[in-house]
């Protein structure tokens with residue numbers, strides 16, 4: 001990699017580095033998760049101060065020091081700051097959960113598909129009405145699981161390999177897969193038949209198209225919690241953002 005790099009990036013996390021500098025964690029397609037320092041960002045009107053806050057999407061100019069293996073953020077051209085996400089607590093926690101998942105999965109090694117999904121997810125989250133937040137959240141989690149290669153097969157049982165059709169089914173966290181009605185055991189997360197149909201049907205749709213597909217509120221809530229558990233099981237760590245109880 002050359003020392004100077006221009007890359008699309010989404011800021012996931014930012015904090016102070018010393019008195020006046022800022023450390024920013026960026027998600028980039030290709031390079032994955034990068035930590036860069038915006039020198040002087042907190043000094044006076046440091047231009048990088050406002051442009052690198054979490055969930056900003058833009059074009060980052062980076063300088064890589066090959067000896068120290070550190071990145072300096074030299075420039076950040078903002079495409080969108082998603083102001084409505086910052087102005088709505090539930091939206092903010094939703095984006096924070098995605099950021100936590102991206103950090104803990106190393107951004108899928110810099111998967112361009114995951115980057116595209118995140119950019120699209122943030123754009124949609126920014127514009128949807130509050131009642132549609134869960135829909136965006138579920139769609140993001142499900143599509144991210146598939147991109148990360150961990151999407152459960154919804155047609156055949158992870159236990160007996162028989163087909164799962166209609167009726168009851170469940171998620172088995174130990175097998176990280178879906179199981180049929182006959183294989184449901186204690187500890188499996190039983191979900192409604194409609195939730196399975198919803199996932200199958202929306203898998204081939206884009207996120208905004210998928211939002212037009214309805215699922216009952218109760219089934220939606222159960223599916224959301226099941227996906228949280230599945231991610232925690234796959235990543236093998238708790239998701240701290242969920243402790244807020246706001247999602």
Ligand SMILES: [Zn+2]
Nearest residue numbers: 157160180183
């Ligand atoms: Zn089975």
